[in-house]
Amino acid sequence: MTAELVLQIVLTVAAGLIGVGLFGALSQQTIVMVMMGLELVLNGVLLAGGAAWYFLAPELPDAQVLVVVALVVMAVEMAMGFAVTVAFYRARQLDMIDMASDLRG
Amino acid sequence: MLSDLSGWAITAVAILGVLSVAAGVAVFVVDSMARATFALLASFLAVAGILLALDLVYLAVVTALMMTIEMAIMAVFMIMFMMNPAGLMPMTMVHNAKGSAAVGAGVFVLLAVGIWTIDWPTMNPVRPDDSTRQLGEAIMGSHMLVMLVIGIGLFATILAGTVLATARGRYDRLGPGLDAEHPDDPVPGGLRR
Numbered sequence: 001m002t003a004e005l006v007l008q009i010v011l012t013v014a015a016g017l018i019g020v021g022l023f024g025a026l027s028q029q030t031i032v033m034v035m036m037g038l039e040l041v042l043n044g045v046l047l048a049g050g051a052a053w054y055f056l057a058p059e060l061p062d063a064q065v066l067v068v069v070a071l072v073v074m075a076v077e078m079a080m081g082f083a084v085t086v087a088f089y090r091a092r093q094l095d096m097i098d099m100a101s102d103l104r105g
Numbered sequence: 106m107l108s109d110l111s112g113w114a115i116t117a118v119a120i121l122g123v124l125s126v127a128a129g130v131a132v133f134v135v136d137s138m139a140r141a142t143f144a145l146l147a148s149f150l151a152v153a154g155i156l157l158a159l160d161l162v163y164l165a166v167v168t169a170l171m172m173t174i175e176m177a178i179m180a181v182f183m184i185m186f187m188m189n190p191a192g193l194m195p196m197t198m199v200h201n202a203k204g205s206a207a208v209g210a211g212v213f214v215l216l217a218v219g220i221w222t223i224d225w226p227t228m229n230p231v232r233p234d235d236s237t238r239q240l241g242e243a244i245m246g247s248h249m250l251v252m253l254v255i256g257i258g259l260f261a262t263i264l265a266g267t268v269l270a271t272a273r274g275r276y277d278r279l280g281p282g283l284d285a286e287h288p289d290d291p292v293p294g295g296l297r298r
Contacts, residue, residue: 003108004225010155013122015216017148020129023209027199028133032183036145040129046168047125047152054159059231061243065251067156067164068244071171072255074263078175082182083269090272091273095186098200 007055010047017044029096031088035081042077045070114158121158125151146176150197163237 019039024037046067053063074097108115120233123146128148132141149172199205233239244252268274 001108006108008220011220012217016126017129019209019213022212024133025203027202028113029198029200042150050156050159050161053248061239064240065248079262079266083266087269
C-alpha cells in the first residue's frame with residue numbers, strides 16, 4: 001500500500017470526525033452536547049495533524065506542535081464551556097442554548 | 106512510494122479509524138448521556154491508537170490520558186445539567202437536524218474531495234529517531250513562542266473559568282461601588298462586621 005493512499009485514508013477518517021462533530025455542534029440543543037460536538041471536530045484535527053506529521057513532514061516538528069495546540073484548545077474549550085454552563089444555570093436555570101437566544105450578538 | 110508502516114499497523118489504523126468515526130456517530134445517537142460520553146471517549150482512544158501507530162508515542166499517551174480524565178469530568182457535568190441524563194424517556198433534543206446534517210455532510214464531502222484530488226507531494230521522509238525528543242526540542246527552542254502563548258492562554262482560562270463559575274463576586278458582597286458598610290454575606294461573621 002502506498003504512503004499516499006494510507007495518508008488519504010487517515011485524512012478521510014479525520015474529515016469524517018469533523019463532519020460528524022459539526023453536525024452535533026449545530027444540531028444539539030444542550031450546551032454540554034454542543035461541546036461534545038466541538039470536541040469531536042478537534043479530535044479530527046488531532047488525527048489530521050498526526051497524519052500530516054508522519055506522512056508529509058516528519059523531519060519538521062510543526063505538525064506535532066499543531067497537535068499540542070489542538071489538545072490545549074480542547075482543554076480550554078471544555079473549561080470555559082463548563083464555566084459558562086455553570087454561570088448560565090446560576091443566572092437563569094437553563095441548560096439549553098435555545099433558551100439563551102436573546103444573547104445573540 | 107510504499108508506506109513504511111507495517112501491515113499490522115495499517116490494519117490497526119483502518120480498524121481504529123472506523124471505530125473512531127462509529128463512536129463519534131454513536132455520541133449523537135444513544136439516549137443515555139453516560140453512554141454518549143463514553144462513546145466520545147472511545148473515539149478519542151481510537152485516535153490515540155492511530156497516533157501510536159504513527160510513531161507519535163508522547164502525543165498518543167497525552168491524548169489518551171487527558172481525554173480519559175476529561176470525559177470522566179464531562180460525564181459528571183452531563184448528569185448534572187441534562188434534563189434526561191439516563192435516557193429512560195427517549196426524547197429528541199435537536200434543532201434544525203436536517204440543516205445541520207447537510208452542513209456536516211457538505212463539509213465532509215468538501216474535505217474528502219480535496220483529500221482525494223490533491224496531488225500530494227512526493228514523500229521521501231527523513232524520520233527522527235525519537236518523535237518525542239523532536240517535539241520537546243521544538244517547544245523549548247524554535248517553537249517556544251507557541252508554548253508561551255499556550256501558557257498565557259491557559260492562565261487566562263483559569264482566571265476566566267473561576268470568575269464565571271463563582272456564585273458571588275465582590276460586587277455582590279459590597280455593592281456596585283464596592284463601598285458598602287458591611288459585606289452582604291449569606292452567613293454572618295468574618296471581618297468588618
